[in-house]
Amino acid sequence: MLCPGPRPRNAAATRTAILDAARERFAAESYDDVGMRDIARDVGVDAALISRYFGSKDDLFLAALESCGDGSALMQGDKAEFGKRVAHEVVFEPKKADQLKGMSIMLRSIGSNRASEMVQTTCSAQFFGPLQDWLGGPDATVRARLLAGFIMGMSISRELGGGSFDLEPAECERMRDRLAVILQALIDN
Amino acid sequence: MLCPGPRPRNAAATRTAILDAARERFAAESYDDVGMRDIARDVGVDAALISRYFGSKDDLFLAALESCGDGSALMQGDKAEFGKRVAHEVVFEPKKADQLKGMSIMLRSIGSNRASEMVQTTCSAQFFGPLQDWLGGPDATVRARLLAGFIMGMSISRELGGGSFDLEPAECERMRDRLAVILQALIDN
DNA sequence: GACGCTTGTCAACAGGCGTTGACAAAGCCA
DNA sequence: TGGCTTTGTCAACGCCTGTTGACAAGCGTC
Helix, strand or coil: CCCCCCCCCCHHHHHHHHHHHHHHHHHHCCCCCCCHHHHHHHHCCCHHHHHHHHCCHHHHHHHHHHCCCCHHHHHCCCHHHHHHHHHHHHHHCCCCCHHHHHHHHHHHHCCCHHHHHHHHHHHHHHHHHHHHHHHCCCCHHHHHHHHHHHHHHHHHHHHHCCCCCCCCHHHHHHHHHHHHHHHHHHHHC | CCCCCCCCCCHHHHHHHHHHHHHHHHHHCCCCCCCHHHHHHHHCCCHHHHHHHHCCHHHHHHHHHHCCCCHHHHHCCCHHHHHHHHHHHHHHCCCCCHHHHHHHHHHHHCCCHHHHHHHHHHHHHHHHHHHHHHHCCCCHHHHHHHHHHHHHHHHHHHHHCCCCCCCCHHHHHHHHHHHHHHHHHHHHC
């Protein structure tokens, strides 16, 4: 989407363009692998401008992470269908849900020393916390950890299989169904 | 364990010392965060020596990964107790099991562009494959993916909570018990 | 004892990184 | 039109990285 000629002068638009590009980049690559110059090239802007708008790379990463919104979108809709809905999204539509994009960013960079602390605090505030409150009932904390862990684990597992668990479509469906049952059991409890 | 004076000349010992140090480092930090000079300092040796013994950093990483052995250790013991055993190790003794150390390395570096391919192939060969063969029965592939995903996810979740899921000890026990039931159900199926 | 191979150290290189300050040009206001 | 602020570019800095080749010292062998 790069246009020839000089970039029109529009600070607000440029800022959000940078933020959008950063979100995409950090969802696809780790904190260490994403360079300021990469994001700048995506937007069609000089890397120095990013520093001026967002401060440091850490600040940009945090802004991108928080721009994904909290995980509450996961929890909208019928509670009795949570298992089916989430299992379907995790297995078949990893890129669709915005809250899963936030999780992609976390998973990509949780290993990095520079990013792990930001990831931890954000994850607690935007994922564990809301999930736990929404669950309610006995052992809500424990069930939230299990749910979150399972969802993250399946995302990692998909990643390891190269985007599709390295499974046949029919097998994916059966996995989705099994996963749905397990998740739902943790919801109902 | 650094001794003063020059290092005794012993190629084999030095080589394994380097490999051990690399395994520890890569289990604790991501591929990008681990520097050749860090490992060299741990061993008390010059970084150049590592290059000569192992070739490139990629080669060293792969050697460290493969030195953890395959995941078959996870599958030894009574099949009827698999759930309990693994749940206990995942929740309470993350550092104990060697095969979990291999998984730590994978989880730390799966996000890194340079390491992800090595992690993927190693994970398939040493973790998914053996688990699937060992499981047998209907839908072995699907159940193996679910099991592996859950185990990895709980490891990540523990990491995010700062080493203990951010839970009380009593809660950890209840989580272990719930996890054991879920894992065992996937084994038996 | 002198040679030669092995083992380890040291200094340096090329390349990449995030960040900074000076500079250019666009747009606004008087 | 002239000045001033905003927006963007450019070149450069200091730092860190993996890797290399030259050099030093230990050790076995003739």
